Amino acid sequence: MSGLAAVLAKRTPPGIYRWHGAFGISEVQHTVEHAGWRFAYVDGWHGGTKEELLAAVGEALAFPESYREGGGANFDAMADSLLDIHDDTILLWDGWGPLARTDPQAFSVALSVLGTRVNAEREGAFAVLLRGDGPEPAGVPSLD
Template identity: 55%
Template sequence: MSGLAALLARRQQPGVFRWHAAFDASDVGHTVEHAGWRFALLDAWPTDSKADFLQRIGEALALPAYYGHNLDALADCLADLPSERVEGTVVLWEGWGPFAHADERGFNLALQVLRERAEAPDEAPFVVLLRGDGPDLQSVSSLD
């Protein structure tokens, strides 16, 4: 988990990354939470649409009831993620490939919202780990 360890220790800038580590999601969650971060498992199998993605990420992050299930509402809710008593948030997005293949435009828009939150300078750290098979993403570096 060395790439993840560097993130949790803040030696690596937050962002959106491809992550090929085969650790069990519960072990990843334990590691993240032990470091004082919030962990969210976005189990997106077999999500293949923007609507499915928006539903599942809302559930994974336990977004408030007023979450509007659109990308603008997601961006607003990500900006309001609770940051008290946590160092930051790590989202492990498993099964992102079907969405990326089925709705390339929707996937890229969702990825842009997540990336903008991860790169927000005045917010608590936010990290998204894309794990599993999917298309080559030139704009997403590997954390491995």
């Protein structure tokens, strides 16, 4: 977990990274939480649509009910809710490849919205780990 450990120790800046760590979810969660960070998990293997991603992110990050009000979650609501996160947070997105393959535009927007929170000058670092196979996302370095 050396790449992840570097992010948790803040030797590597928070960002969006491809991560190939073959560790179990509970092991990753334990490592993240032991370092004092909040852990959130999205399972993209069982839902490869924009709507399923928005729901999964909202659930993983415990967004308020208002996130789903007004006809459902959308990327604007996700962006607003992400800005309310003030804890150091790791979001592990397993299985991002299905969305990237079936709806590249939604995947690109999702990365853009997540990247906005990564780069926001807010209290609490925010990092996203893309784990699993998929097309090479432009501008996303590997953490390994």
